[in-house]
Amino acid sequence: MTPFDYHAPKTLRSAMRLVQAFGDDAKVLAGGHSLIPSMKLRLAAPSVVIDLGGIAGLKRVTAGNETITIGALATHYAVESHRLLPSKCSLLPETAAEIGDAQVRNRGTVGGSIAHADPAADWPATMLALDAQFDIGGPDGERAVAASDFFVDLFITDLQPGEVLTGIRIATPPENSGGAYVKMRQSASGFALAGVAAHVTLDDAGNCASVAVGVTGVAPAAYRARAVEDALVGQGIDAVADASAHAADGVEEFQEDHHASGDYRAHLARVFTQQALSQAIERAA
Amino acid sequence: MKIEVTVNGEHQSYDVEPRMLLVHFLRDVVGLTGTHVGCETSLCGACSVMLNGDAVKSCTILAVQADGAEITTIEGLAQNGELHPIQEGFWECHGLQCGFCTPGMIIAAHQLLERNPKPSEADIRRGIEGNLCRCTGYQHIVDAVQYASKKMTT
Numbered sequence: 001m002t003p004f005d006y007h008a009p010k011t012l013r014s015a016m017r018l019v020q021a022f023g024d025d026a027k028v029l030a031g032g033h034s035l036i037p038s039m040k041l042r043l044a045a046p047s048v049v050i051d052l053g054g055i056a057g058l059k060r061v062t063a064g065n066e067t068i069t070i071g072a073l074a075t076h077y078a079v080e081s082h083r084l085l086p087s088k089c090s091l092l093p094e095t096a097a098e099i100g101d102a103q104v105r106n107r108g109t110v111g112g113s114i115a116h117a118d119p120a121a122d123w124p125a126t127m128l129a130l131d132a133q134f135d136i137g138g139p140d141g142e143r144a145v146a147a148s149d150f151f152v153d154l155f156i157t158d159l160q161p162g163e164v165l166t167g168i169r170i171a172t173p174p175e176n177s178g179g180a181y182v183k184m185r186q187s188a189s190g191f192a193l194a195g196v197a198a199h200v201t202l203d204d205a206g207n208c209a210s211v212a213v214g215v216t217g218v219a220p221a222a223y224r225a226r227a228v229e230d231a232l233v234g235q236g237i238d239a240v241a242d243a244s245a246h247a248a249d250g251v252e253e254f255q256e257d258h259h260a261s262g263d264y265r266a267h268l269a270r271v272f273t274q275q276a277l278s279q280a281i282e283r284a285a
Numbered sequence: 286m287k288i289e290v291t292v293n294g295e296h297q298s299y300d301v302e303p304r305m306l307l308v309h310f311l312r313d314v315v316g317l318t319g320t321h322v323g324c325e326t327s328l329c330g331a332c333s334v335m336l337n338g339d340a341v342k343s344c345t346i347l348a349v350q351a352d353g354a355e356i357t358t359i360e361g362l363a364q365n366g367e368l369h370p371i372q373e374g375f376w377e378c379h380g381l382q383c384g385f386c387t388p389g390m391i392i393a394a395h396q397l398l399e400r401n402p403k404p405s406e407a408d409i410r411r412g413i414e415g416n417l418c419r420c421t422g423y424q425h426i427v428d429a430v431q432y433a434s435k436k437m438t439t
Contacts, residue, residue: 006286006303006349029350036345037326039304049303053350077339081400101415102396104327106339107346188328 002045008054012137012166015052020139020162022048028164029053030073030112033104058111058166063088070168072111080105088172090283091179091199095126098183100190114150115165117157117221119255120191124151124222126181128214129197130170138163147214154220177201178283182272183217186259192217193260194268196225196247198276200232202284207236213273218265219251226250228273237281244274288352292317293361301348308332310348311358319359319388323417330416333389334358340396342415359388362395371395371433380429382420390416394430402438404430 009015019026027046029035030053038044052058058073063084070079070092079085080096099105099113099122113123114134127134127147134145139162150158159165173179183195194217203209211232213225227246232239247269248254254262289298292315299314306325311317311334320343323331327345334343335357362369371391374380381387390413397404397412404412409430410423418426 001304003302003304006347008349008352032347032350033327033345036306036347040325051350100327101330102393102412103330103333103340103342103415106396107336107341 001039002042002047004046005048006051007048008051010054012052012055012058012164015050015055016137016164018048018050019164022050023161026050028115030115031075031107031109032112033100033108034112034116034118052164061085064172066172068092068170068172070110070170072115072165072167073109074111076100076105076108076110076113077102079110089130089170089179091126091130091181091197092170094179095122095181095197098122098181098185098195104190110168111165114168115157115159117151117155118191119154119220119222120186120193120195120217121222122181122183122192122195122216125192125195125197125214125216126179127168127170128222128224129179129199129212130173131212133169134165135167135169136163137166142166144169148224151221151223156221173199174201176203176284178280178285180276180279180283182276182279184268184272194218194265194272196269196272196276198273198280200277200280200284202281205236206285207234208232208281211277213247213277215247215269215273218248218255218269220253220255223251225269225273228277232277237278240277240281241274244270244277247273286349288349290351290353291355293357299348303347303349305348307334307336307343307346307348307351307356310351311343311356314348317358317360321385321388323385323389328415328417329386330389330393330413331386333392333416335392335395338399340392357392359391362391369395369433370436371398371430373436374429374432375426378425378428378432380421380426381418386416386418386420390418390426394426394433397430398434398437403434406431 026048058071179199216222227249231243248266321331323329
């Protein structure tokens with residue numbers, strides 16, 4: 001690691017001041033499970049590190065009847081082990097439990113993962129499927145961005161210079177809804193070769209009143225599989241197989257490496273979409 | 286920069302460079318070499334320690350991030366010369382061969398048994414999935430954790 005100055009602000013306000021003062025020279029540190037490995041490889045070499053870990057207010061997870069909030073610094077384990085989330089929105093702890101291993105989940109943060117936007121990270125798929133809103137602080141005050149507008153490209157998000165992701169808000173799903181996350185782990189790293197999060201709400205007839213599908217690991221950025229969603233709205237479980245065939249439609253560039261070809265990842269996206277949607281519908285019924 | 290930490294019950298302040306990793310701090314500054322440096326990429330788990338009650342990989346944490354924290358390393362588990370039941374389990378069940386992964390394995394098992402005192406075999410395998418062992422094939426490690434679970438819950 002190249003040397004750097006370290007700042008550990010105690011409040012979000014002082015953190016924001018530091019972020020704006022140091023600009024591009026600075027990197028924001030959350031759990032450090034993406035940034036520190038990048039710094040060891042000198043893929044990142046910031047001259048200033050601003051550690052948000054001491055800001056207690058950013059670690060809270062709440063699950064109300066209307067809204068679920070996840071502070072940007074909440075760990076994966078905080079979501080995995082939350083008392084109320086299994087009944088309010090089981091897709092969240094289910095996704096958290098799929099990340100890394102116990103030690104990584106104890107330390108890595110939801111906000112850090114989202115802001116880092118690794119193309120194989122798990123949270124982006126689930127945040128897309130739950131239509132999450134991301135709260136962002138910046139020089140001009142606060143703004144909110146929908147997950148579907150946030151993940152732009154490989155490690156590139158809608159976050160602008162001087163901005164910090166502060167939290168995640170999700171509308172608590174209604175009674176007759178369900179979600180599922182299906183993933184194939186790269187066996188050494190645990191990252192997703194492909195991962196699909198599906199979330200559905202059923203109408204009285206048992207058909208899908210709303211459908212959302214998020215796909216990670218397949219394209220440079222996680223994406224909503226809109227063609228699948230359009231094909232399944234108003235339909236029931238019998239339509240899942242045909243709709244899932246569209247899970248990689250519109251992807252212009254596939255992630256491709258020695259672990260898996262682009263074709264294989266597209267295939268996984270279709271298969272996992274079918275599995276995730278089937279499970280989601282069963283759980284919603 | 287100055288940090289204050291409590292390592293295995295001993296509170297002390299230290300002066301460290303911001304880029305120093307927690308594992309190097311524990312080994313080279315505090316002098317506790319039971320925590321091992323394995324892959325240094327948060328995959329192998331050999332560097333696992335308890336940080337404020339959470340098992341973490343100390344190769345992926347800066348020492349400065351541990352300012353104010355309580356840390357327990359493998360050296361802090363035995364009490365009054367008596368092995369911790371998990372250590373005893375590894376002894377009794379032959380849960381190691383070369384021993385390189387053992388401190389991290391025991392820390393991971395410690396976290397698991399705190400959260401789930403009576404884990405199934407599948408729970409144990411999942412609890413130690415962040416720790417690699419190239420000698421045992423894991424079976425004797427699972428036996429060791431089961432031994433400790435029994436001893437700690439009866």
